Amino acid sequence: MRSAVLFALVALTLPISASAFLDAGLGEPVAFEREPPRATVRPASIALGIPGNGRLRHGVRFPPRGAGFFTWDPVRREVPNRPGRRWGTDRLVRLLLRVIAEYRAVHPEAPRVGIGDLGRRRGGPFGPVHATHQNGLDADVYYPRRDRRERPPTTAAQIDRRLAQDLVDRFVAAEAELVYVGPNTGFTGPPGVVQVLWNHDNHLHVRIRPDSRYRDR
Numbered sequence: 001m002r003s004a005v006l007f008a009l010v011a012l013t014l015p016i017s018a019s020a021f022l023d024a025g026l027g028e029p030v031a032f033e034r035e036p037p038r039a040t041v042r043p044a045s046i047a048l049g050i051p052g053n054g055r056l057r058h059g060v061r062f063p064p065r066g067a068g069f070f071t072w073d074p075v076r077r078e079v080p081n082r083p084g085r086r087w088g089t090d091r092l093v094r095l096l097l098r099v100i101a102e103y104r105a106v107h108p109e110a111p112r113v114g115i116g117d118l119g120r121r122r123g124g125p126f127g128p129v130h131a132t133h134q135n136g137l138d139a140d141v142y143y144p145r146r147d148r149r150e151r152p153p154t155t156a157a158q159i160d161r162r163l164a165q166d167l168v169d170r171f172v173a174a175e176a177e178l179v180y181v182g183p184n185t186g187f188t189g190p191p192g193v194v195q196v197l198w199n200h201d202n203h204l205h206v207r208i209r210p211d212s213r214y215r216d217r
C-alpha cells in the first residue's frame with residue numbers, strides 16, 4: 001500500500017519536473033527531483049513593445065549549461081554567460097531547448113551548441129552590443145566549429161557548414177520569425193526569414209514571433 005502511494009506521488013511529480021529546465025531566476029537550475037511546485041503556476045511571459053524598443057515581463061532565464069549546449073559571454077569572452085544576459089520569454093527558452101535537443105538527437109557527434117545573449121531580466125536596452133534583444137524574443141546562437149572547440153568561430157572558415165546550416169534550417173522549421181546570418185557564411189533559407197546581416201559571421205540571431213495575445217498589452 002505504502003509503495004503504491006509513493007508511486008502515485010512520483011507519477012504526480014513527473015510532469016512538473018519536465019519543466020525543470022526552465023530556470024525561474026532563483027538560482028542555478030535545480031536538480032530534476034527538486035523542481036519547486038511554483039514552476040507550474042508561473043505566469044506566462046509577456047513580450048512588450050518591439051525587439052528594438054521593448055520590455056520583458058515574467059521572463060525566464062536560460063540555463064547556464066546543459067547536456068547539449070554551453071553559454072558564452074560575448075563581452076568577457078568566457079563560459080558560461082552571465083545570468084543577467086540570459087533572459088527571454090518562456091516560449092523562446094523552450095524553443096531553444098527543443099531545437100537543441102532535436103539537433104543533438106540527429107547529430108550526437110556534434111559539439112554542444114553555443115548560446116550567446118538573450119536579454120535582460122526585464123528587457124530594455126541591451127547595449128552596446130545589441131540594438132534589439134529588448135523584449136525576450138531574440139537569441140544569439142554560435143555556429144558550431146569544425147575543430148569542435150566550445151567557443152565562437154573567429155572566421156567563417158572555422159564553421160562546420162553542414163551542422164550550422166542544419167541549425168538554421170531547424171530554427172526556420174520551428175517557425176522563427178527571422179534568422180540573421182552573416183554575409184560570409186553562405187547560409188540560406190526562405191527569403192524574408194533567413195536574412196543576411198553584417199556582424200553575423202560567427203553567430204546566427206534567431207527571433208521568434210510575439211504571442212499575439214500578449215503583444216503591447
Ligand SMILES: [Zn+2]
Nearest residue numbers: 138139140205
Ligand atoms: Zn543578436
